Amino acid sequence: MYFTSILDLTYCMEKRYYTDQLRQLTKRVFCLLVMGFCFFSSVIYAQVEPVSGLENQSNEAMLPSMWWVSVIGLLLLVLLIFLLGWWLIVRERERTKQKEQQLLKDIDKAQEKLQVIQQQLIQQEKLASLGQLAAGIAHEIKNPLNFVNNFSELSLEYIEEINEYLDKQKDDEVKAEIKILLNDVSANLTKILQHGSRADGIVRSMLMHSRGGKSIKEAVDLNELIREYVNLAFHGMRANKNPINVTIEYDLEDGMDKLLLYPEDFSRVILNLCKNAFDAMREKLDTIAKIDASEGNRPPAYGPKLLVRSREIKDKVQIQIEDNGPGISEAIKDKLLMPFFTTKKGTEGTGLGLSITNDIVKNHDGTLEVESEIGEFTRFNILLPKNT
Amino acid sequence: MKILIVDDEKDVEMLFRQKFRKEIKNGNLELVFAFSGAEAMRVLEESNPPKVVYVFSDINMPGMTGLELLDKIKEKYPQINVSMISAYGDSDNYNKAIKSGAKEFFTKPINFDSLREEIKALMN
Ligand SMILES: [Mg+2]
Numbered sequence: 001m002y003f004t005s006i007l008d009l010t011y012c013m014e015k016r017y018y019t020d021q022l023r024q025l026t027k028r029v030f031c032l033l034v035m036g037f038c039f040f041s042s043v044i045y046a047q048v049e050p051v052s053g054l055e056n057q058s059n060e061a062m063l064p065s066m067w068w069v070s071v072i073g074l075l076l077l078v079l080l081i082f083l084l085g086w087w088l089i090v091r092e093r094e095r096t097k098q099k100e101q102q103l104l105k106d107i108d109k110a111q112e113k114l115q116v117i118q119q120q121l122i123q124q125e126k127l128a129s130l131g132q133l134a135a136g137i138a139h140e141i142k143n144p145l146n147f148v149n150n151f152s153e154l155s156l157e158y159i160e161e162i163n164e165y166l167d168k169q170k171d172d173e174v175k176a177e178i179k180i181l182l183n184d185v186s187a188n189l190t191k192i193l194q195h196g197s198r199a200d201g202i203v204r205s206m207l208m209h210s211r212g213g214k215s216i217k218e219a220v221d222l223n224e225l226i227r228e229y230v231n232l233a234f235h236g237m238r239a240n241k242n243p244i245n246v247t248i249e250y251d252l253e254d255g256m257d258k259l260l261l262y263p264e265d266f267s268r269v270i271l272n273l274c275k276n277a278f279d280a281m282r283e284k285l286d287t288i289a290k291i292d293a294s295e296g297n298r299p300p301a302y303g304p305k306l307l308v309r310s311r312e313i314k315d316k317v318q319i320q321i322e323d324n325g326p327g328i329s330e331a332i333k334d335k336l337l338m339p340f341f342t343t344k345k346g347t348e349g350t351g352l353g354l355s356i357t358n359d360i361v362k363n364h365d366g367t368l369e370v371e372s373e374i375g376e377f378t379r380f381n382i383l384l385p386k387n388t
Numbered sequence: 389m390k391i392l393i394v395d396d397e398k399d400v401e402m403l404f405r406q407k408f409r410k411e412i413k414n415g416n417l418e419l420v421f422a423f424s425g426a427e428a429m430r431v432l433e434e435s436n437p438p439k440v441v442y443v444f445s446d447i448n449m450p451g452m453t454g455l456e457l458l459d460k461i462k463e464k465y466p467q468i469n470v471s472m473i474s475a476y477g478d479s480d481n482y483n484k485a486i487k488s489g490a491k492e493f494f495t496k497p498i499n500f501d502s503l504r505e506e507i508k509a510l511m512n
Binding site: 139140142143145146147148149150151153154196200207216 | 397399403406407448475476478479495496497498500
């Protein structure tokens, strides 16, 4: 019986259980030892102590029954201790089983998380390779565009020259007809050139946002860049799935000096923060729509609004992008800028947007901070030194 | 003044000959064309020293790339000016070309006004 407890002890030691459990078991073994000792001594005492009021004979006659009592008592004790030990083992086994199950659940959860991250990585890899492919195609499109634009330009020059020659001819009906036709051809060529240049512009701005663009700091009119990319983010959102209506309000400081920036990087900051704001406000709209559907009462009036602000503060420039979305809780705020952190379900978000944004701002020696009030607003605050 | 233009696309010859037709007509400019890096080297080797004073080369070409051609020309004929004309105007290509001794870097679609200025500056 003690033996089983001791077996348990060694089992615990082998399994490297925590010391408090070990201590508990040691206590139990000690208790059992004391109990056993007490019982034994009481039995022996009962045997040795003569019972008062009885004669020697009857005392002797009682001896065998006393002996039986002690044997049965001992057997009972053995049984009791055995049962106790057995129960202890069973309980301990039950506990380890539960612990193992909990562990398995944790592992399952971690695995699920891992799978989501893996999915996101695959998605990103796909996007990246798609981006590279697109950049390659964009570059190659410039070769035919080179011919389209330059040959149409050349033809326009020719027509001008032909017109000069024609002007030296004497006027007649044929000359007038030719001039009219040449005018049409010239107008067409102008259109070809115009749209070819437009295509070139599209390709150029696309390349600015893929890897391998020039990374040289340029003096940039910050307000102009803000307007351009807030607008681009808005139209991008409108063109994608689940567009929402957003009022955009600008509060830009007049007459700011140009700022040295990596324009294509910094435009991504504006794009990302706007996209983030649009997503947040869409979420609030969805929540309100759900309230409306479930309770049948009138939803609170809500109009998504994006406020974009720029300020000059001493030797720094401040840019604020504020939405009136659902806000961000304190708990999430700390994790917001960490890579791979996302509140979006499944593979919807990469969890990289804000961390990249933060990296770009840091790369400009600036800071990015978040202020928020649940249910009211989220405000991203960028501070940039003027001379970077 | 003799100028060599290297590009894997043959239409480039038609474009350049028309764009510079006035300069060619009055004999100020002579254009020669090569449609690969290897052909460009053969053109340069035709006479010793080469009559070509300026080479404009595409970068993305099958076989020898424009950047490899640039290195070869600069090694063999350091006196010849070489400029790149490429659709790939990224900093990687730009830096490589300038580091290897390219004079200028023009991007496609070609702005012939700036190209004409570059050539005129060399004529005077
Ligand atoms: Mg090519």
